[in-house]
Amino acid sequence: MVDKAIELIKWVDTPFKLFEVIILASVFFFGYFAWDSRQVILSAITNSSHVAKIREVEHLLPISEQLQKDLEATTVIVYKANLVVNSRTTMLALNQKGRDKALDGGTSSLFSQDPARNASMIAMLNGEVQCAGHVVTGKTTDWEKTQGVTFVCRGSIPPEMGQFDGYVSVGFKTEPADLTAVKTRINLASTEMAK
DSSP states (O other), X not given: OHHHHHHHHHHOXXXXXXXXXXXXXXXXXXXXXXXXXXXXXXXXXXXXXXXXXXXXXXXXXHHHHHXXXXXXXXXXXXXXXXXXXXXXXXXXXXXXXXXOGGGXXXXXXXXXXXXXXXHHHHHHHTTOEEEEXXXXXXXXXXXXXXXXXXXXEEEEESOSTTOOSEEEXXXXXXXXXXXXXXXXXXXXXXXXXXX
């Protein structure tokens, strides 16, 4: 092995041959690296083309029920969003008695004339959980008001920025004492709600 290295050094007697050896060594190194890391490279390529989608209602229901129980929330509503046509569709609504199918399939706009609602939507598009006092802007928010909701936290499904496919709205009768814990729990649930 040492003899071969010495012969290679003796062979490299011009700048062109040195350049040739460097190029061949680089190609060999990158080829070996690519072959050795082929699983990681393939995984990165396939995961980058994955677009998150919101799960079906039968998967969302137990997650939403657990979220409502954990946060002692009054209501939980899950919306499917369509940014292209500025719409949201209600997938499911829970109150303290259980699921209320009266709101299922209802469609309304994502962005409206209400600046607070628009600020919440922009925050969710950025992957944030937005909490604020409850404002009635339509049928579902009116339903929340009739349930006694005065404070709402909303989180993107999934919670990663740029992956927005819908959102979960969690209503409370009073503002929770620990909003950080509420936001963390909503992020955990919204991660489970995406496939």
